[in-house]
Amino acid sequence: MAEASEQKRVTVVGAGWAGLGATYHLAQQGYAVTLLEAGPYPGGLVAGWKTSQGNSVEGGIHGFWYPYSNIFALVRQLGLNPFTPFTRSSQYSPAGLEAESPIFQDLPRLPTPLGTFLYTKFQRLPLIDRLSALPLLYAVVDFDNSDEAWQRYDKVTARELFKDFGVSARLYQESFEPMLLVGLFAPGEQCSAAAALGMLYYFILSHQPDFDVVWCRGTVGEMIFKPWVESIEKAGGRVLTNQRVQEILIDSDGKARGVVTNDQTFPSDAVVFAINVSGMKQLVRHSSTLQSSQEFQNLMNLGGIDALATRLWFDRKVNIPHPSNACFGFSPTTGSTFFDLNALQDEYRDAPGTVVEADFYHGNQLLSLSDAAIVSMVQDKLATCVPDFREAKVIDSSIIRVSQGVTHFFPGSYQYLLPAQTGFPNVFLSGDWIITRHGSWSQEKAYVTGLEAANLVIDYLGEGEKAGIIPVEPDEPHIELARNINQSIRDFSKIVPDFWLP
Numbered sequence: 346m347a348e349a350s351e352q353k354r355v356t357v358v359g360a361g362w363a364g365l366g367a368t369y370h371l372a373q374q375g376y377a378v379t380l381l382e383a384g385p386y387p388g389g390l391v392a393g394w395k396t397s398q399g400n401s402v403e404g405g406i407h408g409f410w411y412p413y414s415n416i417f418a419l420v421r422q423l424g425l426n427p428f429t430p431f432t433r434s435s436q437y438s439p440a441g442l443e444a445e446s447p448i449f450q451d452l453p454r455l456p457t458p459l460g461t462f463l464y465t466k467f468q469r470l471p472l473i474d475r476l477s478a479l480p481l482l483y484a485v486v487d488f489d490n491s492d493e494a495w496q497r498y499d500k501v502t503a504r505e506l507f508k509d510f511g512v513s514a515r516l517y518q519e520s521f522e523p524m525l526l527v528g529l530f531a532p533g534e535q536c537s538a539a540a541a542l543g544m545l546y547y548f549i550l551s552h553q554p555d556f557d558v559v560w561c562r563g564t565v566g567e568m569i570f571k572p573w574v575e576s577i578e579k580a581g582g583r584v585l586t587n588q589r590v591q592e593i594l595i596d597s598d599g600k601a602r603g604v605v606t607n608d609q610t611f612p613s614d615a616v617v618f619a620i621n622v623s624g625m626k627q628l629v630r631h632s633s634t635l636q637s638s639q640e641f642q643n644l645m646n647l648g649g650i651d652a653l654a655t656r657l658w659f660d661r662k663v664n665i666p667h668p669s670n671a672c673f674g675f676s677p678t679t680g681s682t683f684f685d686l687n688a689l690q691d692e693y694r695d696a697p698g699t700v701v702e703a704d705f706y707h708g709n710q711l712l713s714l715s716d717a718a719i720v721s722m723v724q725d726k727l728a729t730c731v732p733d734f735r736e737a738k739v740i741d742s743s744i745i746r747v748s749q750g751v752t753h754f755f756p757g758s759y760q761y762l763l764p765a766q767t768g769f770p771n772v773f774l775s776g777d778w779i780i781t782r783h784g785s786w787s788q789e790k791a792y793v794t795g796l797e798a799a800n801l802v803i804d805y806l807g808e809g810e811k812a813g814i815i816p817v818e819p820d821e822p823h824i825e826l827a828r829n830i831n832q833s834i835r836d837f838s839k840i841v842p843d844f845w846l847p
C-alpha cells in the first residue's frame with residue numbers, strides 16, 4: 346500500500362456501528378482514516394460507560410439476533426467472545442405472563458412461519474386470533490425490500506395494513522403492536538407498513554431461528570467497541586472523540602476536500618457520514634454546503650424517537666423467570682423491555698441483589714419526569730410482571746434519556762431517506778436509516794451500511810480490497826416460489842397503465 350505521505354485521507358463522522366465499521370475496513374486497506382465523534386466515547390447509541398460509583402451502564406441494552414451474521418463474523422475476526430448463549434424470553438401485560446418464546450433453533454425446523462406460531466407458548470391468546478395472521482402472508486410475500494415494494498407500502502400505516510389483511514384486534518394489540526414498539530420504536534399508527542414488513546420479516550418471519558437472540562456479557566462499549574477501537578488504531582486509523590463536525594468544505598468541482606469541527610479542519614479525499622438522523626439534521630442546520638443540496642434539505646423531514654434506558658439495583662434477589670422480557674398494554678404508545686442482568690452480565694452474576702435494566706421506546710411522555718418518579722414507575726411495572734419486586738428496595742439507579750436518538754420510520758418517510766451515494770461524488774452515507782437492499786435492520790444494518798460506504802470509498806479512490814458483506818439468508822423455497830409467481834403477475838399487470846395509487 347502507499348507510503349504515509351501518499352496515503353489517501355478519509356474522514357468518517359460518527360463512531361457508532363456504521364462509522365466504526367467503515368473506519369476499520371478502510372484503515373485495514375491502508376487509508377489514512379480519521380473517525381470524528383461528537384460524544385465523549387465511541388459507540389453511538391450503543392456506548393457504555395461507568396458511573397461515578399463504578400457501575401457499568403449503557404444507553405439501552407442491545408440484543409444480537411440470529412441473522413446478525415456480519416457482526417458475528419467481525420467479533421470472531423477480532424478474537425472476542427462477548428456474548429451469552431441464546432436466551433429465552435417472555436412477554437408480559439398488566440394481566441401477567443402472556444407468552445414465552447423457546448430457543449427456536451433447538452426445535453425441529455418447520456417451513457416459515459409455522460415454527461414461530463406453533464412453538465411460541467401463548468398463555469391467553471386464542472388460536473383463532475393467531476390464525477387471523479394467515480392472510481398477512483400475502484403482504485409478506487409481496488414486500489421484497491425492493492424500491493417498488495417500499496413505494497407501494499411506505500405511505501400506509503402498519504395499523505392499516507394489519508386491519509386491511511384481517512388481523513384480529515387481540516393479535517394486533519398483543520403481538521404485532523408490541524413487536525413494532527420494540528423493533529421500530531413506534532406504535533402501529535405511526536409506523537410505515539413497508540418498514541413494519543421489512544423489520545418483521547428480518548427478525549421473525551424469514552426463518553424459524555431468526556428470533557433467537559444473544560446479549561453482551563457486559564456493556565457493548567467495554568466488550569466490543571474498546572478492543573475494536575484498539576484494532577482500528579493498530580491498523581493505523583485515528584479515533585478522535587469530542588469532535589462535532591459542523592461543516593464540509595467543497596472545491597470548485599463539487600468534491601469534498603475536508604470537514605470542519607469547532608476548532609479544526611480535517612483535509613479529506615473522501616468523507617463518510619455515519620451520523621444518526623437527529624445528528625444529521627443538526628449538521629445540516631450548521632452547514633451552508635449541505636443546505637445547498639436538495640437531498641440534505643429533504644432529510645430535514647425525517648425524525649427521531651425518544652427512548653429511556655433505566656438500570657435499577659435492588660437490595661435482594663428476585664427470581665425473574667427469563668433473562669429478557671418484553672411488555673405491552675401498560676401504555677398505549679410506549680413499548681418496554683426488562684432484563685435480568687444477574688443472568689446476562691458477568692459483572693452482576695454474583696451481586697448480592699438483583700440488577701435490572703428496563704428500557705422504554707417511544708417514551709416521549711417519560712423523558713420530562715424526575716429520576717425519582719421514573720424509578721418509582723419502573724418498580725411498579727416490574728412488580729406487576731414479577732410480584733416479588735413489590736417488597737424489594739431500590740438501592741441505586743441510573744436513568745439515561747435518549748432524546749430523538751432512534752430513527753422514526755413514519756408513513757411516508759421513505760421518500761426522504763437517502764442512499765449511500767450522495768450528490769457529492771466523494772461523500773457517502775451510512776447508518777441504520779440509510780437505504781440499502783441488504784435486508785438487515787438496527788445494529789446489523791448500521792454495520793453493513795458502514796461496510797457498503799467503505800466499499801464506495803474504495804470504488805472512488807481506487808485502492809484496496811472491498812469488504813466482503815454476508816448477505817441475509819435466502820428466502821425459504823416456498824417463499825421464493827410464491828414471490829416469483831407474485832412478481833410474474835405484477836409484471837403481467839404492468840401492460841395496463843397505472844391507474845390506482847401504489
Ligand SMILES: Cc1cc2nc3c(=O)[nH]c(=O)nc-3n(C[C@H](O)[C@H](O)[C@H](O)COP(=O)(O)OP(=O)(O)OC[C@H]3O[C@@H](n4cnc5c(N)ncnc54)[C@H](O)[C@@H]3O)c2cc1C
Pocket residue numbers: 358359360361362363364381382383384387388389390391404405406407408409588589590591619620621624625628652653654704705747750751775776777778786787788789791
Ligand atoms: C434504547 C435502545 C435500545 C436498542 N436496542 C437494540 C437492540 O436490542 N438491538 C439492535 O440491533 N439495535 C438496538 N437499538 C438500535 C441501535 O442502537 C441502532 O440501530 C444502532 O446503534 C445505530 O448505529 P449507527 O452507527 O447507525 O448510529 P449511532 O449509534 O446513532 O451513531 C451515530 C454517532 O454519530 C455521532 N454524531 C452525531 N452528529 C455528529 C457530528 N456532527 N459530528 C461527529 N459525530 C456526530 C453521535 O454522537 C453518534 O455517536 C436500540 C436503540 C436504543 C436507543
